[in-house]
Amino acid sequence: MTGLEQIGRWLITFGVFLIIFGTLFWLAGRFSWLSWFGRLPGDIEIRGKNYAVYIPIVTSIVLSLILTLLLNFIFWLKR
Numbered sequence: 300m301t302g303l304e305q306i307g308r309w310l311i312t313f314g315v316f317l318i319i320f321g322t323l324f325w326l327a328g329r330f331s332w333l334s335w336f337g338r339l340p341g342d343i344e345i346r347g348k349n350y351a352v353y354i355p356i357v358t359s360i361v362l363s364l365i366l367t368l369l370l371n372f373i374f375w376l377k378r
Contacts, residue, residue, distance in 0.1 A: 327336060341357035 343354040
């Protein structure tokens with residue numbers, strides 16, 4: 300397999316994961332039991348008269364931990 304074919308496969312795989320996670324986040328906005336996600340204590344929200352800045356620090360950490368555990372489990376199953 301050439302380098303370009305391998306890059307193409309990685310890009311397609313990454314795109315599929317983006318579509319899956321994007322759909323999950325889109326659907327999560329429609330369910331009230333997931334309304335806490337993105338509004339955790341420690342997330343910074345600054346609102347002014349003409350602007351709003353949102354920095355989801357704790358949400359990013361929680362999402363990173365969940366994805367790390369999930370990917371480690373998947374790679375463990377492939378061994």
